[in-house]
Amino acid sequence: MANTSHISLRSRVSTPRTALDLAAQRIRDILPSRPSGALPTRAPGAFHPAKPSLSLGDAEKAASLLAGQFHFAGQILDVGPWTTAAPSRHFADWLHRFAWLHDLLAVDSEAHHAKARTLIDTWIETYGRGNDFVFDADRLSDRLFNWLALWSPALSVSGLEDSDMARGGSGPVVERRRASVLRQLTALRGSLKSLPPGLSRITAGCALAMGGARMTDGKSQFLERGLDLLDDELLLQILPDGGHISRSPEVSAIALRQLLTLDTLLAERGLEGSRELSRAIDRLAPMVAFFRRAGGELAPFNGGGEMDAADIVELLRAAPGEPKAFGYGPHSGYQRLAANGSVALLDTGMAPPRPFDMGAHLAPLAMDLSTPEGPMITACGFNPEQPEIWRRPVRAAAAHSTLILDNRSPGSLLMSEWKRRVVGDAVEFLAGPVKATRKEQDSGIWLECHHEGYFGSYGLSHRRRIFMPRDGHDIRGEDSLFAPMGSVPLRRDQVPFAIRFHVHPKVRVSLSQDQSSALLVVDGKAGWRFRTDGGQVHLEDSVYLAKGSAPIKTQQIVIRGQAFCDSDGESRSNRVRWSFRKLKPADKGPRKTEADTAAKLADLPVASNQAPDIKPEETEAGTE
Structure with a gap:
């Protein structure tokens, strides 16, 4: 009888067992992701002004952003983004995550810094009290990470917040920004359970830890909660060979970028991270190098895109040591x-x-x-x-x-x-x-x-x-x-x-x-x-x-x-x-026939342990 132990493939679907289970699932989906109750509005003390360690913004996009034009997914919004309806929900999702802030600040000029402050201040004025869309835990994590990664040039007038207070009238504005960050950090800490599994949880851990590291007046609970979350998620999501559990090269690169940003900020503050944080960085960097094509960009596997080769170079340059590609990822x-x-x-x-x-x-x-x-x-x-x-x-x-x-x-x-x-x-x-x-x-x-x-x-x-x-x-x-x-x-x-x-x-x-x-x-x-x-x-x-x-x-x-x-x-x-x-x-040679092709492939080995019979190739035509 044939061995059939490996024939059947079991369904991987985990569906609710009862109507009650299904109803409970639907209720969790419908309920607001942000916590109920009053959130703090009092501003914390001055934030640490450490400059961003790793910003992979595209300077070519900075000019259009400075002019107030937002381009994404083939759509354009050229009127104030917070007072005009976005072209689509997908576009609005991108806007409220603030990933474009890295592009705007890729050009280091006061004009670009001022534009960033204006856009953030108007966002706070319009959406600062929150709603179910902008305070969705996933968007909230990305927005906080991007704000906190770029805090020094984006959110302070002179780069040192203490001097802001001496500028007549600018102090309350800076306080309002810091109060908004505190409010969002508190909301994120209370809504971690609603985050989707995967990269979003790593982002949330980095955002909380960076918030605690930026604050200089003892808000260590955010730092501790963020590092605790990261320890759990990195242990689960970063495989022993350095790949991300999703098997996406792009997700691995994004995770490495976030962890390096946090690690550098902690070092600037003289704060100690965790063993899991260091181990994850050490594992991820060679794996990102592993996924590089010959030209340096990432190969698009499992839902990922190319990612720019120059960004990957900067990413690996920021990693400790000199990450080298290897031959086989046994876990990924x-x-x-x-x-x-x-x-x-x-x-x-x-x-x-x-x-x-x-x-x-x-x-x-x-x-x-x-x-x-x-x-x-x-x-x-x-x-x-x-x-x-x-x-x-x-x-x-x-x-x-x-x-x-x-x-x-x-x-x-x-x-x-x-x-x-x-x-x-x-x-x-x-x-x-x-x-x-x-x-x-x-x-x-x-x-x-x-x-x-x-x-x-x-x-x-x-x-x-x-x-x-x-x-x-x-x-x-x-x-x-x-x-x-x-x-x-x-x-x-x-x-x-x-x-x-x-x-x-x-x-x-x-x-x-x-x-x-x-x-x-x-x-x-x-x-x-x-x-x-x-x-x-x-x-x-x-x-x-x-x-x-x-x-x-x-x-x-x-x-x-x-x-x-x-x-x-x-x-x-x-x-x-x-x-x-x-x-x-070489010069053009004779055109190959189907018989020539079959003969040329006849020496292709049919077993992996057979030595290849490679013969010098005759010169071939460069064009058809």
Whole structure:
């Protein structure tokens, strides 16, 4: 009898057991997130004026903000933001978090400082008493963090608040700002239980601790509460290899930025943090370096965007020591292959546990490939400025560079609307298990990985093998679908599959006349030849959402086939080999035929322990 212990996949949905449980959940959602009762209005003493240690603002956006123009998600607000209705709720959410304050203050001038003070003062006048929207615990955490991180240039007239009191009439204004911060800190401390799990709780811990550290008149309860919250959350959320439990590279970078900002402020005040804070920083920094592409920006996995390469450089520069990228994140479930400037990052993990799976993507073995000239193969990605309508579709396997069987993702997201209202946009069935084996030899790096996300429905596992030589110029891969040894085939027919390679918008692609290969020119600087023995290569439309405020039109290379459900994965129907090889600068050579392509791929190893037969590549044409 076949071993079926790993066939069934249990539902991960945790739904209310009774109508009473459901009602209680709905009541918690409806109730205001801010605490009831009177909140303090008396201003605390002067705040410590330590300058921000790490501000990753965009100076190019400062000019429009100084002119009163707010740009976000393709929408514009050019009238006073607190007296005019925002274009959308999404826009209002961004406004009230004050992340744009870093961009405004990226230019160090009195005009920009004065504009920041005016915008904050008018916010306090309009919304200082709070409402359920602006005092939502999640928005409250972000707003406090951004205010407190930038307090010295943004909220004091001269940089030293004691001198503000000597400026006739300016003292009460500064007192009102400090009173607002105290009021919001008190509200946040009372509404921590309503925070969503994940990064928001780390932000809240940093905001509370920074509030306590800024105050000079003994408000240590905020510092202690913030550090206690951080100790608990960092232990839970930061994995031993340094990744965030959400498995999002961007979330890891944001968490590192927040912790470094807090740690520097504590050092300025001569205050001691905690062991968990130091350990989290030490773990996060190398992991952020791990996720960098060849050009320095982040690879867009699990709901994250690119993040600017210059910001990542500043972030790692602020971290202690010299964070170095490593090869394998065993707890986060990622592999990094790097050689001579080429970097391949592969997702070899499963969706994170509930409740940290709300942004998880269903794309095991997805690949991001970048070169010294720029990113080449990637996923659709996502960033907060993109239209929300895209957030769910890009979580599917088809939005990533991997194999898709029968046009279905391995695993699934919640489909029931009422379950999503109660649980969140979570993962219902896991895309796994996922396993990977890595070997580093003198010739290069081998990676063999497979997942069983399609096993329960089709009886097939997907295996991906990749080899990157030491020169980084000839990346070879193999995708196969196989029935695991000892298992009984669930069906004996053929199932369609597609292997997708989404191309970065900076890459120009052209197919050969016989559609057996493709030429990719990366950022107009270097050419790479894509070949496969899987038949004709197709070029289809794709979109890129990892940067910008609107989907960027791009393309994807697609190989299609029909796999037998009872195959061992070694037959031509169930195995496709492919390669990306950098072209050498030379004159045009003869055009390659499909037979040439098959011959070229014939030396691709079929087992990870087989030495690769790499031969010098003959000169190839630089254009089609």
